[in-house]
Amino acid sequence: MSTQASSPQTSTALTLESPTARAWRRLKARPSALIALAVIVLLIGMAVFAPLIAPYDPIKQNYMLVRKAPSWMHWMGTDEVGRDLLARVIWGARASLSAGVISVGIALLIGVPLGLIAGYRGGWTDMLISRFTDAMLACPFLILAIALAAFLGPSLGNAMIAIGITATPIFVRLTRGQTLAIKTEDYIEAARAVGNPVHRIALRHILPNVLPSLLVQATLTVATAIIAEASLSFLGLGQQPPLPSWGSMLNSAQRFLTNAPWMAIWPGLAIFVSVICFNLLGDGLRDALDPRSK
């Protein structure tokens, strides 16, 4: 009897569950995604509170401590001019994470409106935007980012712009595809029938339905952007010395592999951990936001 009585309640509770609460419940059921989220929060905390938690000044050189192996004083060792590697890895998180997030922000800001316009308008507008997107996707990601960064000039800001522009077509294509599918739904027809202006339909009715897919893609693209920023900094086109960045730290580490391998291990590990966490979180979000999964 009690089972019969509780069933309708459970079903009502499930029906009343908001999409956000449902997504969070599903995400919580995936330990790997939760651990990844916790590590990302930790990394962001490390980047934000770098001045408070870094044990030493990341750019202060000390020629008495050149290429010292990890010790109690310097947990990750020191680099070729005696700078503490732990401090540089902590401060480097600022460059890498901000590049990841800001460049994806740039890609979203340009890509989502273009995708909405292409998908909703159709016709020539769609043809032009789609072919331009195809053309950008035809240029390999890193090569285009390097070319853009080279032409804009080497700096972290320009690297972010270059990565953001290069990542834009992914979001144009995604938003366009989703808009095409959503715009034929009855509720969009209804919104149009009651006289809603185009921008209102796009922003109030279509965009909220595209957001889950955008969130998943954005999370995965942050991982790509972190690698791209590290690659550009490794080549000398991103963060400029003496400011720390994981990519530029690897560049200098390459020259001292024989006698100071620790210089290469820690920044590389930092990139790897942040990238794997964003990938795991993206995979988890994809499952959690998929309407077909339970």
Place this chain on the structure above:
Amino acid sequence: MFTLISKRLIQLLPTVFFVSVIIFSLQHLLPGDPAMIMAGEDNDPAVIAQIRAQYHLDQPIPVQYLFWIKGVLSGNLGESMRLKVAVSELVTTKLPVTLQLALMAMIIALVIGVGLGILSAVYKGRALDSLVNVLGLIGISTPNFWLGIMLIFLFSVELGWLPASGYVSPFEDFWQSMRTTIMPAFVLGNAIAGVLMRHTRGAMLQALSSDYVRTARAKGLSERVVVIKHAMRNALTPVITLGALEFGTLLSGAVLTEQIFTIPGFGKLIVDAVFNRDYAVVQGVVLVTASTYILLNLLADIGYILVNPRLRD
């Protein structure tokens, strides 16, 4: 089938046009007057005027584009400002090196990615499946320049088995060529292997749960025959297509890998050009990689049409 292929070719034209516009526009991103940049430290107004006339920089931008595209279509990609050599000549010298690397990387990626993907699907839900999934994720998430540095540390510095840098052509000394390229090829193939593994697993799982596999099993065929002859053959078609598309990623990845292993290929060419502000070379390399990518895309599409009987008619 021919209608489908011609349609695909016509669809490509605007894409190719936009690619050329993007690459042409790159030089206009440069702050300042391109003629003054090309003149370098030479501030002589006569020299600057001569450069402006030579590169049609005194013409409106659409006219400049027409001159540029006319040159490109006739095989003239401009001249390297630093090396004073035609960009097309540089490209034809360096491209085979990168292609050798990319080909080796693709073989490594296919063997590892497809092999592990099949194993993972066959042993779905077991420990081996989880292990392969973790390996795939690690492969995708490892920055290839870090992997390259770590491999140099292990195999060159610590063990002394392989050379840390340099390149030998396979036509000069085949084994030495393999020794110099195996590490960079593995680094390049690693990320693609992860992607291929995930796709192979998905395609194999779908094939293994299909009706024709169930029928094959019901006929009493051994599991090995079912997997290899029935499921794998059908599952691998989209994976091979994806492999062709990933070739573009290999060209991208080669930029850093060649830099780390000091291989004189396409990637090293663009990086050196970037640092020497040799913009014609940068444009030429981007143009050739984009064209290669578009061509591979088209070949993958045609291949897909050829192997898929439903699209052939």
